[in-house]
Amino acid sequence: MSPARVDSGAPTALLERAMEVLSCFDPKHSALTLTELAELTKLPMSTCHRIVGTLEQGGFLSKGSDRKFRVGTKLWTIAQHAPLSERLRESALPTLARLYEETGENVTLAVLDRGQALYVDRLVGERSIPTISRAGGHLPLHTTGVGKVLLAYQSEKAIEQYLAQPLPKPTPQSITQPDALRRDLAEVRKNGYSITRQEMTRGSGSIAVPIMRNGRCVAAVGVIVHLNRLDTNRLVSTLTDAAASIAAELDGH
Amino acid sequence: MSPARVDSGAPTALLERAMEVLSCFDPKHSALTLTELAELTKLPMSTCHRIVGTLEQGGFLSKGSDRKFRVGTKLWTIAQHAPLSERLRESALPTLARLYEETGENVTLAVLDRGQALYVDRLVGERSIPTISRAGGHLPLHTTGVGKVLLAYQSEKAIEQYLAQPLPKPTPQSITQPDALRRDLAEVRKNGYSITRQEMTRGSGSIAVPIMRNGRCVAAVGVIVHLNRLDTNRLVSTLTDAAASIAAELDGH
DNA sequence: TCTGAAACTTCCATCCCATGAAACTTTAGT
DNA sequence: ACTAAAGTTTCATGGGATGGAAGTTTCAGA
Numbered sequence: 001m002s003p004a005r006v007d008s009g010a011p012t013a014l015l016e017r018a019m020e021v022l023s024c025f026d027p028k029h030s031a032l033t034l035t036e037l038a039e040l041t042k043l044p045m046s047t048c049h050r051i052v053g054t055l056e057q058g059g060f061l062s063k064g065s066d067r068k069f070r071v072g073t074k075l076w077t078i079a080q081h082a083p084l085s086e087r088l089r090e091s092a093l094p095t096l097a098r099l100y101e102e103t104g105e106n107v108t109l110a111v112l113d114r115g116q117a118l119y120v121d122r123l124v125g126e127r128s129i130p131t132i133s134r135a136g137g138h139l140p141l142h143t144t145g146v147g148k149v150l151l152a153y154q155s156e157k158a159i160e161q162y163l164a165q166p167l168p169k170p171t172p173q174s175i176t177q178p179d180a181l182r183r184d185l186a187e188v189r190k191n192g193y194s195i196t197r198q199e200m201t202r203g204s205g206s207i208a209v210p211i212m213r214n215g216r217c218v219a220a221v222g223v224i225v226h227l228n229r230l231d232t233n234r235l236v237s238t239l240t241d242a243a244a245s246i247a248a249e250l251d252g253h
Numbered sequence: 254m255s256p257a258r259v260d261s262g263a264p265t266a267l268l269e270r271a272m273e274v275l276s277c278f279d280p281k282h283s284a285l286t287l288t289e290l291a292e293l294t295k296l297p298m299s300t301c302h303r304i305v306g307t308l309e310q311g312g313f314l315s316k317g318s319d320r321k322f323r324v325g326t327k328l329w330t331i332a333q334h335a336p337l338s339e340r341l342r343e344s345a346l347p348t349l350a351r352l353y354e355e356t357g358e359n360v361t362l363a364v365l366d367r368g369q370a371l372y373v374d375r376l377v378g379e380r381s382i383p384t385i386s387r388a389g390g391h392l393p394l395h396t397t398g399v400g401k402v403l404l405a406y407q408s409e410k411a412i413e414q415y416l417a418q419p420l421p422k423p424t425p426q427s428i429t430q431p432d433a434l435r436r437d438l439a440e441v442r443k444n445g446y447s448i449t450r451q452e453m454t455r456g457s458g459s460i461a462v463p464i465m466r467n468g469r470c471v472a473a474v475g476v477i478v479h480l481n482r483l484d485t486n487r488l489v490s491t492l493t494d495a496a497a498s499i500a501a502e503l504d505g506h
Numbered sequence: 507t508c509t510g511a512a513a514c515t516t517c518c519a520t521c522c523c524a525t526g527a528a529a530c531t532t533t534a535g536t
Numbered sequence: 537a538c539t540a541a542a543g544t545t546t547c548a549t550g551g552g553a554t555g556g557a558a559g560t561t562t563c564a565g566a
Contacts, residue, residue, distance in 0.1 A: 267553070
C-alpha cells in the first residue's frame with residue numbers, strides 16, 4: 001500500500017486494451033506481428049497474445065502466413081454499416097466516379113472528425129498525381145482544400161478554438177498565421193469554394209466545395225491537381241455541380 | 254447454486270461479448286438503442302450498458318441524439334486499413350468508376366468470405382436498377398454472378414463442400430441442383446465469365462468475370478442489369494478489360 | 507401539466523476470469 | 537545442427553467484471 005502499489009499505468013480494463021490493440025493499425029502499420037503489437041500497446045506478451053487471439057477468433061483480426069496480423073473482414077463488414085459508409089459514401093460514390101472521369105484528377109471526399117479532415121473516400125488513377133490523403137486518413141484542416149471548407153463553415157467559436165492551437169506547417173506555403181487564416185476562411189465563405197497552393201504538398205494545389213444539408217456543411221468534395229493544371233473556373237463549376245448532386249442524393253434517401 | 258448454476262449461456266469472456274455487441278450492426282440494423290442491443294445479445298442491461306459505454310468512449314460506437322447507437326468513426330477508420338480496403342478497393346475503384354460510366358449499370362466487386370460472396374464495393378446510380386447487394390454485405394455464391402465466378406475457380410474439394418450444404422433458393426430460377434450447378438460452373442471456367450438470369454432477383458440478370466492474380470482468382474467484378482439489357486458480348490468484353498486493368502493495378506503496387 | 511411505464515443509469519457485494527511471470531515450444535537465421 | 541528471437545501455454549492470485557436491484561430520466565398519453 002505504502003510505497004509501490006501505485007496504479008502505475010494499469011488499472012486498465014480489458015476492453016480498452018483490446019481497442020488499443022486494434023488502434024495500432026494505421027496507414028503506416030497495416031500488418032503487425034504479435035511482438036510489434038505488444039510493443040506498441042506496451043502490454044505483456046502473454047496478455048497481448050490472449051487478446052489478439054480472441055480478436056482473431058472473432059474475425060476482427062486475421063493472421064497471415066507471414067505471422068502478421070491484419071484487420072479482419074468481420075471488422076471491415078461491421079464498419080461498412082457506419083453512417084459514414086452507408087449514407088455518405090454510398091450516396092456520393094456515383095457522383096465521385098463521374099467527377100473522376102470528367103476531370104481525370106484526384107478526387108476526395110471528407111468530413112470533419114475530431115478537429116481534422118477525415119477522408120471518407122478518394123479516387124486516384126495513374127493519370128493523377130500522388131497524394132498523401134487516403135480513405136480513412138486524417139489531415140489538418142488548414143492545409144487542405146477540403147479541410148478549409150469544413151473549417152470555414154464551422155461556428156465562429158469552433159474556428160477560434162481551432163486557430164488557438166499550434167498549427168502544423170508541412171510546407172513553407174502553409175498558412176499558419178491565425179489572421180491570415182481568418183481572412184482565407186472568410187474568402188472561402190464568400191466564394192463558396194477553397195483553394196490551396198502547395199500548402200500541403202509541394203507542386204500540387206487543390207480546390208474544394210462544401211456539401212450543404214439543411215444549411216449545414218456536412219462534408220466537402222475536392223480535387224487535387226498539379227499546380228499548372230489548376231484551372232479554377234472550370235473546376236469550381238464542375239465541383240459545385242457534383243456537390244449539389246451529392247446533396248440531392250443524400251436527401252432523396 | 255444447486256438448481257440453476259448451469260453454465261446456461263455464460264462463462265463468457267468480456268471481449269467476446271463486446272464483439273457480439275458490435276456484430277449486431279448489419280444492413281438491417283444500422284442504428285440500435287441500448288435495449289435493442291441488450292435483447293439481441295441477450296446480455297443483462299447493466300452489463301450491456303457498461304460494454305456499450307466503453308465502446309462509445311473508445312469511439313467504436315457513437316450515440317446519436319435519438320439515443321441510438323451507430324458504428325463510430327474510430328472503428329470505421331481502423332477498418333479502412335484492412336487489406337480489403339487498402340489493397341483491393343483502392344486499386345479497383347478507378348476502374349470500377351470507368352466501368353460504371355461506360356455501362357451506366359450497377360457495378361459490383363466481391364471476394365470470397367466464409368463461403369459467401371462478400372461485396373467489397375458497388376456503384377449504383379439512379380439509372381441502374383435496385384439491388385440487394387451492398388458494400389459489406391454477403392450473398393450466396395450460387396445465385397449471383399460474382400458468386401458463381403468465385404466458386405468456379407475454387408478447388409474441386411471446396412466446390413463439393415459448398416454443394417454438399419443445403420442451398421438457398423431465393424427465386425424459382427435459382428439453380429440449386431448440385432449437378433446443374435456443376436455443369437454451370439464448368440461452363441464458367443470454360444468461358445471465363447458467368448451469367449445469371451433472375452437467379453437472385455426477379456427481372457434482373459448479371460454477368461461477372463474473375464480477377465486473377467498468380468493463377469488464383471482473388472476477386473470478381475460484375476454488372477447487374479435489367480434482363481432485357483443483358484447484352485452478353487459487349488458486357489463481357491468490357492468486364493474482361495476492367496478485370497485485367499484491376500489485376501495490373503494490384504500487381505503494380 | 508401531470509402520471510406512469512419504459513428506457514436508461516448507478517450501485518455494490520460476490521466471485522469468476524483476466525493477469526503476467528515463468529517455463530516451454532516453435533521458427534528462422536547462421 | 538545450433539541458437540536467439542518469436543510465439544505459446546501454464547497457473548496461482550486478486551482485482552475487475554458481474555448482474556440484480558434500486559434510483560433516475562425520458563416521453564407518450566390523458
